[in-house]
Amino acid sequence: MLNKFFYTIFKEQFSLSETTAIYLNLLANLFVFAIIGYLLFKILRYYGRKAIRKMADKTSTHFDDLLIKNRAFLNLSRIIVLTIVFNLLKEILEDFPDLFTYAERFTTIAIVFSIVWFIRSILLTVKDFLRTTNAFKDKPLESYVQIFMIILWLIAIISSFSVLTGKPLIRFLTALGAFSAVLLLIFKDTILGFVSSIQVAVNDTVRIGDWITMEKYGADGDVVEINLTSVIIRNFDNTISSIPTYYLTSDSFKNWRTMNTSGGRRIKRAILIKINSIHFLTDEDIERFKKIELIANYMEQTSKEVKKYNEENNVDKSVLLNGRNLTNFGTFRIYLDKYIENHPKINQDMLLMSRQLEPTPNGIPLEIYAFSREKNWVDYERVMANIFDHILASVKYFDLEVFQNPSSIDILNLKEAKKSE
Template sequence: MELQNIDKYVHLIKSTLIDRGVTEFWAGLINLVMVLFLILVVTYIIDRILRRIIIKAFDVFSVKTKTTFDDFLVQSKFSRYFAHIIPLLLLKIIVPTVLQDFPFLLKTFHNIINIYGVILFVKIIRSFLRSTQRYLRTKERFKDKPLESYVQVVMIFLWGLAIFFIVYQLTGRDILSFATLGAASAVILLIFKDTILGFVASIQVSVNDIVRIGDWITYEKFGADGTVTDINLATVRVQNWDNTFTTIPTYSLISDSFQNWRGMEESGGRRIKRAVLIKQNSIKFLTTEKIEEFKKIQLIKNYLDTKYQEITNYNEKKGIDKSVLINGRNLTNFGVFRKYVDAYLEQNSSVSKELFTMVRQLAPTPKGIPLEIYCFSSDKKWVNYEAVMSDIFDHVIAAVPYFDLEVFEEPTGKDFSLFAKKGVKG
């Protein structure tokens, strides 16, 4: 009965025009245009009203609830898309009655309304997934997970299904009927090569815990040196220390080598590994007088007392002739300096005592003998770490002359000038 009443009102203009002498064709055409225009206007008004009501209701609801998930639904326009459902259903119910005398237009309308319905459905799902992603990002356990990659995978799958449905809706045939399954697979692989590689890579990155959001990575191939801010299917976004951004293909994280500093940040300290080059001709054996002079340096006094007594006892026991300094066992200024640096690091509060510390002599080079300091700064923040390392080497370099040693330095023009003047005077 209700459909009959609708049909009566739909054809009211047509009946009126025919009664006034208008031909049935023109009466039907005018009736169609006017009724469709009226339906579209009413639907548009209903859509606007419902959208305002639903959006307002969502806003009020999100303010009153304790959870933040509904806030993210509002931000992703979920309520706006959801509000289009009722007007769409009204069109789907009413318009076919208007177009029942026009089969071609009716079929076209069904195609358009179904395609729009599919697109609207995908947008609603996308909005919900984005809200879920943003909500999970606020949780501590999900902060460093590549959630965007998973959302993109689901969206690719949904859009793929939507395209299949749209093609079927327009042609009436399954999309696979246009070509063999092998050819279709080849085309898909070609078009979505990077996406497939990115998808596989993002899974491996997540499962193997290779990179997390917030990790500091160094990737020389792409000029990246900074913090990972985003991981998705196609790219990894890195904010460099100079506040520039570098994008890296996700699949390159499993195909190439890069440096992840997470282990350092999670450990008890940050490594310091640097050497001072000592001139070889400044290294010498220590006389008794020099040893007594070095005992005034507090950090090595106990060491010198113990070591000097041990060496003296050994030389006396063996009957070593110490009138020539090279005979027997001896202390050197370089060895004593190495022990001094070791003691200095031991009492330095900025150096981690829980991690390995070592002061060692490396193989001689044309530029001198490297004295390498290997230790860990307790403070891992970059600025503080650089300050700790600088303080250590400031002290070490300043202490070198106290042990009658010299730091190697390439000669400058001034050095050559002084040498020339001495040569002239000579």
């Protein structure tokens, strides 16, 4: 027999003792089979990969390419080689029954874990393939792969202990049931993350590629990965935030996806107008404002309506306060409405207005509420800046003033002015 080949050489040609010949025969057999196993593994991997690559080049699908990428055939080669070794162990260790028992157990465990790695390769391949389709490219597939792998690893570990100790598998499953409370505590975050990832997928609250903001955790950027335990966010300052997945269902966050898919991005910003700069318009003011093209028709029509009303009601206009009057603040708001309505970067199909908010100790807020057609952050900021540049520059034409806290230079100039007086 082949397993006695080296034994015969050591016993007959070298005239060694029985015990020595048996041990040297074992070492020689192990050495030879290790080399054969290694060469067989290399040959299977090389020709298998080569054959799959040829098939991949002939097919239009990328599934076979992904199999190569995720080393599916490499893991399959391990299973084949280990299975062959398992079947040859009895021949190699015929003279060592105790060693055969342990070797058989460890080889079985190695096969079990090799099968787990092979299944993992298949799952990763399926995940990567689904990620290339429109229906699944933004779904948290990593979570499902991870939960399946956790279950698979638990089964492999329990089976390995059963094989290693020679105890029935049912005993370990019974012990696992008694240990379930501890396991629930250990895998609490994993279980919560799995449930949350299902809720996120079903409710479609977050997708990969969405821009989300969670101020509580300093996250503000694009979602790059949703897995079983965490959501990975690449912030706009190129830092990475990792947030537990279950926070997506237990805490509040802002998802900007609908803004990206809508017709515009909201502009909602205010400037503070000094209250003491607001006044009624005189006839001279009205004539001056009629020269402003955006509100020329408004001033013409409205001033006639106001004048007609005052004449019909015999209003004493020797006092400007009496009757109906126009104000510079109200006229400025009409001007801003017309300006926004004519702005090419503002979506006219969405809500837009300028509005007066509740007065504050620092003045009256005048807010612009509109939606920019430009939704990209840089372009959006430029549109908003251009609008408010114009607003701040045009305030003085309506005899209004923007509130600003005095600086040290303002105070110094005021003191110098008093001294000169």
